[in-house]
Amino acid sequence: MQTDNRLFDDLARMASGALNAVTGLKTEAETLVRQQLESFVSSMNLVTREEFEAVQAMAAKARDEQESLAERLARAEATIASLTAPKAKEATSPAKRKPSAKT
Structure with missing residues (x-):
């Protein structure tokens, strides 16, 4: 039974190590993708x-x-327009016109 426990312990350690490696790989991949996207976006002048x-x-x-x-x-x-409109009417009214000189 002792060897079975040791085998399970070894398998658990290996799985844990593999999980840590995958987690590290995931983090590294995310960082790389983020850098590539930022580079792409900056080159597009967004x-x-x-x-x-x-x-x-x-x-x-x-x-x-x-x-x-x-x-x-x-x-x-x-x-x-309201200030200039009455003056324009006064200038064209016949009463204000000068009599024309007849020769």
Whole structure:
């Protein structure tokens, strides 16, 4: 019986060693694949998620500012149009015209 226990102990140690080797190999393979993917992504000039979100926030802010400026410009144009419209009518009204000199 003692030899059976020793045999099982040896098998357990071998299995444990093999499992450790496989685990180490798995970790090494994951690291290698990660490095290759990072190299591939960097060669494609892709942006990170953080960079994308930062630019997206900047674009949203710029869009809001542009809409605000467009509204402001429309109000300014309306004000200018209301101020210049009566003067244009006065200039073309017949009562304000100078009498033409008849020869």
